[in-house]
Amino acid sequence: MKSNLLSLEMMNGQERLHEALEMRGFLVKKEGPFLMLASGSSKRDLRSLKMLLNKLHIPIFWNGDRFQLLTNKFPVMMMKKITEHRGEEFPVSMEGYHFRWRAFVNRKNGLKVDALDLDPHIACFVKAVNEAGIPCLAGCDGHLKHAPNLQFSGVYSGAWFQIIQEQYLSEFELNYTWNVEFKGGSGSRLVASKARNERWDRHKIYEDTLKMAYKLKEHADEIKKRKASSFKRNAGMKEEAEGLRTDGRFEELVDWMERLSN
Incomplete structure (x- = not known):
């Protein structure tokens, strides 16, 4: 698993947030001191991301579509809350x-x-x-x-x-x-x-x-x-x-x- 390459103990808060969001399926990339969603993300992903971070009371600074964690620490328990956030059933159809x-x-x-x-x-x-x-x-x-x-x-x-x-x-x-x-x-x-x-x-x-x-x-x-x-x-x-x-x-x-x- 990716986290084996860079142990959680060595990660700062921003890196832990990045890891947790990626594990939950968000396509996240680094943009200078910020994080942002990469191409391939759905139209709803940004809205869902903001909802999730707000729901979990994670302190975030937003600069347009880019975001940054406003603390150096990010507990493993908070990572777990992100990675285990339940999905929703949705219809799958094909032509x-x-x-x-x-x-x-x-x-x-x-x-x-x-x-x-x-x-x-x-x-x-x-x-x-x-x-x-x-x-x-x-x-x-x-x-x-x-x-x-x-x-x-x-x-x-x-x-x-x-x-x-x-x-x-x-x-x-x-x-x-x-x-x-x-x-x-x-x-x-x-x-x-x-x-x-x-x-x-x-x-x-x-x-x-x-x-x-x-x-x-x-x-x-x-x-x-x-x-x-x-x-x-x-x-x-x-x-x-x-x-x-x-x-x-x-x-x-x-x-x-x-x-x-x-």
Whole structure:
């Protein structure tokens, strides 16, 4: 997890606030002595951020859209209040064109999902997947009752994530096994699995999602450039992709896309 690289004891208050907000799914960047939301944030994120900071009575100085913590100290307990702030259920819908090759190729960036709509233990991961240019509609941390999962936008986004997962995330020893499945209303999803007699553990889920999220953030620009240079709207590529998708040959689709991107 990112906080292992710079221990909490070494962080000042501003750095702790930055860390907590990022863990909760806000895309935050440094701007001189200030913090501000980065591109990729939704229109509601700034309003939600102000609401959250005000609700928790955190002393903040605002300079336009930039903000600064008005104290050098920021307790771990306050960080926890931010990172564990509950999400809100929201409707997820897709149009038919989202499943098509053209929509996948044309979209250069991910989706701007509202941070506080997402479950707290998976929000950072959803935002990071979108930051890497892989459209992700939503995520659920499972609420300790069922498997945590991410919903991708269409089959091609799930196939592309499977490739990225193997090439960028396979180094991690994770608590759970995370696999892409090609089914459900969105076409594809990433789902965690555990041993039959094992119980879901919120801390282990969080640890897994943060590890993967920070790695994707680190390589986000590189991943977006690879996608843009590998997949095109030409007729031959479209025919091959759509044929594999409509026939349900999803593993062949992943192999074909991987060859194109190498």
